[in-house]
Amino acid sequence: MPLLEVQQMTHFFGGLRAVHDYSLQVEPKQIRGLIGPNGAGKTTIFNLITGVYDPTEGDIVLENKTINGLQPFQIASRGLGRTFQNLRLWRHMTVLEHVRLARYSKINYGLVGAFFNTPKRQKEEREIEHLAYDLLDLVGVRHLADQVVTNLPYGAQRRVEMARALATEPKILFLDEPTAGMNPEELVQMMEIIRRVHEEIGLAIFLIEHRMRVVMELCSIIQTLVFGEVIAEGTPEEIQSNPKVIDAYLGKEVEV
Numbered sequence: 001m002p003l004l005e006v007q008q009m010t011h012f013f014g015g016l017r018a019v020h021d022y023s024l025q026v027e028p029k030q031i032r033g034l035i036g037p038n039g040a041g042k043t044t045i046f047n048l049i050t051g052v053y054d055p056t057e058g059d060i061v062l063e064n065k066t067i068n069g070l071q072p073f074q075i076a077s078r079g080l081g082r083t084f085q086n087l088r089l090w091r092h093m094t095v096l097e098h099v100r101l102a103r104y105s106k107i108n109y110g111l112v113g114a115f116f117n118t119p120k121r122q123k124e125e126r127e128i129e130h131l132a133y134d135l136l137d138l139v140g141v142r143h144l145a146d147q148v149v150t151n152l153p154y155g156a157q158r159r160v161e162m163a164r165a166l167a168t169e170p171k172i173l174f175l176d177e178p179t180a181g182m183n184p185e186e187l188v189q190m191m192e193i194i195r196r197v198h199e200e201i202g203l204a205i206f207l208i209e210h211r212m213r214v215v216m217e218l219c220s221i222i223q224t225l226v227f228g229e230v231i232a233e234g235t236p237e238e239i240q241s242n243p244k245v246i247d248a249y250l251g252k253e254v255e256v
Helices: 042-049 072-077 095-106 110-116 119-138 154-166 184-201 212-218 236-241 243-250
Strands: 004-013 016-026 031-035 057-062 080-082 172-176 204-208 221-226 229-234
Touching: 004 042, 016 042, 016 204, 016 229, 031 042, 031 212, 042 172, 042 204, 072 080, 072 095, 080 154, 095 119, 095 154, 119 154, 119 184, 154 172, 154 184, 184 204, 184 212, 204 212, 212 236, 221 236, 221 243, 229 236, 229 243, 236 243
Parallel strands: 031 204, 031 221, 080 172, 172 204
Antiparallel strands: 004 016, 004 057, 221 229
16 A cells, blocks of 8 residues: 555646646655656646645545645654755754654643643753754764754755654655755765665655656656656656657756
8 A cells, every 4th residue: 555645636726727737645754756858847746745735636645644734744643754845944943943843743741731841841951952963963963963053064854854853753755955055065974864764764755856867866756847747757767768758858868
């Protein structure tokens, strides 16, 4: 049974059709990729699945339950985590505070526990801090825990965003251009982090990427989107040699 299934999803913005008849199946622990030219509708698909928009047509099913119409925070609570193409970090918060704050969506001690600082609250707060440090260690920025996030290099900020998403304990993680803006060294490091997260946590990953090396090396199945429609789906080898994909997106030579 797929972990996530999208069934014939279509979406209009006014009279403009942004996505047409889009379908997707993500299996547990699978890494899938979505590629396509700028304006193809890739981020719109992420926004539809994560509840930013409600699709005009079609169904979105997470763990055999339809999530159409739910708010983003409700979908996140059901196990769908996400990072964004444009960083969404808080300017004056530390690295550790970002991850701790994300984890508060899972607390159980309630308002009374918070007000009276009950033993249950103290125990959960210790657990939150331990988890936050573990996640920062996983993405390689534990040594920056006390730094204000805006003081960090861009690549390190990307890692913080991933750790924050992981703090919600997702079953599937959406990564929207995780290597955007990175230099070659940072790109390689981020690829290793994605592999490490996938292997150690065992969650499914669905990513959008423009860097062909990333999708070709990380993903088992890739979709190519053009003008809101999937024109090809297959293994990296199949996508790389598909004439439609080459003509519409990759060009005559593929840089991997």
